[in-house]
Amino acid sequence: MWASERTAVAGPRVVGTASRVLYETLAGVFASLGFDALGDEVFRDLVIARLVEPTSILDTGRVLVDLGVTPASEKTMRRTLLRAQRDGHRDRLAGLCFTHAQASGDVSLCLYDVTTLYFEAENEDDLRKVGYSKERRVDPQIVVGLLVDRYGFPLEIGCYAGNKAETATILPIVRQFKARHGLENLVGDEWSRVLSSRERGHISAQDQRSRWRRATAA
Template sequence: MYVTRVPNRGSPPAVLLRESYRDNGKVKTRTLANLSHWPERKVEKLQRALKGLPATRDLAESFEVSRSLPHGHVAAVLGTARTLGVEDLIDATPSRRRDLVTAMLVAQVIAPESKLATARGLRTQTATSSLGEVLGVSGADEDDLYAAMDWALARKDAIETALAARHLNDGTLVLYDVSSAAFEGRTCPLGKIGHARDGVKGRLQIVYGLLATTAGIPVAIEVFDGNTADPKTLTAQINKLKNRFGLSRVALVGDRGMITSARITEELRPAGLDWITALRAPQIKALVQADALQLSLFDEHDLAEINSPDYPGERLVCCHNPL
């Protein structure tokens, strides 16, 4: 017996099971079955059996999958981080601590969780992705992660200086803003009750300020006591820009609660820095009452530039809000 395929005009070929036999000395063929409805894999197995060959196994049947970990998102985020040179920014020398910090950074992108949950996601027995295996930190626990964070904190200034050298230069705009984060626990020395910018009231919190480029690339971050007012965080940023980053001409962009008249007079002007901020409602009202700001300025344009003796040497740009 054998399997043959017979061309079928206008249709797929017919798959037939046939055998040869002799009739009065002549070799003849007869069809035993029509296998056209069989799947190709089944036909191939029958052909091998008829030829006395061992049966083949499907590729999927040749492997036993004991466990499969998601990898695509890890490859995408880790690959991007390496393209950006993040590992070299952390430390030019490869080490387990650098790998742990890299793992935490990637984990915060693909699955932001607590350090305890992150450690479980890295551990071989409870891994939620291939991240721990790829970076060789699948044996880490939460204590290892906290120790790596302490190590990274000691390198914070060097990392920020490298980021500033990469993304900032004289004459650029630097964005600065402040927020807060509430937390559980009572032992953090910076934890204080203060203005809850994140909306979580009545709990200990920290305040943090972030410097970024106009493209939104973070350059430096600093943490303050949880009851620190926004303007009080500005001094550290001015010192950082001038002294550590070596920038002499920078325009600092911040909101009206951050860059106040007092901060302009006492800190920004003496430091030789420019600024972009917004006036408060009483200051705008005073300009209107002094006829320095007139609504007719917006008859044809939404933006207007005005001058006022109350703000010598400053550009006042007004924007009309139709609402």
């Protein structure tokens, strides 16, 4: 065939893309933590989508499609969230986290930190309250407390009214953690307050441990 008679070949056309490797990696981590014991694939996909791109339920399907996964319907997603709350997924996940931390982490020392999450809403309710905000916001907010092992692996989470003092959340979550796992002794430090107090020499480590044990045993 003469060069002049050759037919030009059209360039390649991209018909779709998918971050399948990312999805499979996160699904593998989910399983390695023991969370697949929940036996809830839709819940797993909702967790993965939330990690990749926090968005609304309506938009979660798009995120999963971008990951190369066929998403469940919006109604199924909403039913899954209701079922997760009804069936106590949080309690089961807390147990799985503790099991994983015992096997792969170190629960001899637990640390605690608190943050606030605000809502762009005008009205308060029983949970979303205007309270102290480091960003000086006046929006309703909630207080979230997280207990972790010495390596930062989550063990227990708590949610409190937005006007609750941060220091008033630590003992309830520690008692909840101890009761859940049948623990007697627990040594912990509140990152922002206790550690800074010890650094300034206001209290010794031994005094802090004694105060902590008395408080959590109450």
